[in-house]
Structures are given as C-alpha cells and as structure tokens.
Amino acid sequence: EIVSYGLGNFAECLIARYQLALLVALRDDLQVPPNSVLLYDPKFLSVEKDVLTSFGFQVLKENEEAKRCCERPTLFYMPHCGKSLYNNLLFANWSPDRLCHVVIIGNSFTNMVQNLPSSTLKRCAPLVMNIQPFTEEVVFPGNFQYQDVFNDTVIHVFPKDNLSKTAVEFWEDCSTPTYDEDDLEFIPKS
Numbered sequence: 001e002i003v004s005y006g007l008g009n010f011a012e013c014l015i016a017r018y019q020l021a022l023l024v025a026l027r028d029d030l031q032v033p034p035n036s037v038l039l040y041d042p043k044f045l046s047v048e049k050d051v052l053t054s055f056g057f058q059v060l061k062e063n064e065e066a067k068r069c070c071e072r073p074t075l076f077y078m079p080h081c082g083k084s085l086y087n088n089l090l091f092a093n094w095s096p097d098r099l100c101h102v103v104i105i106g107n108s109f110t111n112m113v114q115n116l117p118s119s120t121l122k123r124c125a126p127l128v129m130n131i132q133p134f135t136e137e138v139v140f141p142g143n144f145q146y147q148d149v150f151n152d153t154v155i156h157v158f159p160k161d162n163l164s165k166t167a168v169e170f171w172e173d174c175s176t177p178t179y180d181e182d183d184l185e186f187i188p189k190s
Helices: 014-030 046-054 083-092 109-115 118-125 128-134 167-172
Strands: 002-005 037-040 076-078 102-107 136-139 151-159
Touching: 002 014, 014 083, 076 083, 083 102, 083 118, 083 128, 102 109, 109 128, 109 151, 118 128
Parallel strands: 002 037, 002 076, 076 102
Antiparallel strands: 102 151, 136 151
C-alpha cells in the first residue's frame, strides 16, 4: 500500500506535478495495484481528484491528519510535509511491531534534528526527535533538473534491529500530540 499526504495542487504547481510523477512511477515500479494508492490533501481541487481517480488511485474523503496505523508494509509519500504530520504518523505507529512496517519518503529527520532548535522539536515533533537515532535514511540523488522538487527528500526506514535497541520505556511515554496554532503545519480536520 502507498499512502500520500500533502502532495499539493499539481494542477497549479510544477513541483507538485513532478512529485505526482514520482508517485506514479513508484506505483508502477513497485507493482502496487492502483486502488492500493491512497491520497489526501485538503487543498486538492475537484479536477485534481478526478485526475487521481482516473489513474485508479483512491482519494481519501476524510482528513486523517497522517494518523494511519500500519499492520502491513506501507510506503508513506509525504514530500515537503510539515514536522507535525510526520510526528502524527509516528504517533499512530509508535511501537516496534508497527513502525518496522513503515517506510516514509519525505523530509530528512536528521536535517530536522540538526537544523532546528531542540525546544521547537520538543514542542511540535518530539517523536521525530526521539526516533531519528534509530532511523536509516537513504538520500535522494541530487541530480534532478529542478533542485526544489526533491531537496531534503530521503527514504526513511525503521529496521526492527534498530528499534529493538530501545528500552521498553521508550515506547510507553507517548501521549496524543497536540499543537499550538503557531506550530501547526497542516490543515486539521474540522
């Protein structure tokens, strides 16, 4: 299964069109059935939903705020999403048994941890900060024609061997994320 959050308005934005093209290529290369590709962006236009449906994709009707639990291998495609969406995804899968099924294509957790103040991360992405040392990242090649399409994009995996190095308490201290309006980097469900 592939789940995409925050793709953006590809009818209006060149960056989003290239990111959609990669999603189509991933679906084809990984031989994922089209109806196993789910997308949500609160800003999708009706014409964009029609195009995605014509590709055989499923456009989610409800804003999950990236809180989708994984019981089987799932690729999350989240190009240039906000820290809080990654945090929500981690929260929904905060156990070694679930997180090992998650693969994320999105912004580098390592760069977030290295480039943002820890006070900011503790407030709006504490799970990103906590899991980063146990995450393996594969950087996208930097040879794409337009540098801002896939800049800071990596593939995140959470190998079971890495996750088993954590103490049991690491997984127990996980409360439902809440965000100040100033820190909210996604459109919440109404």
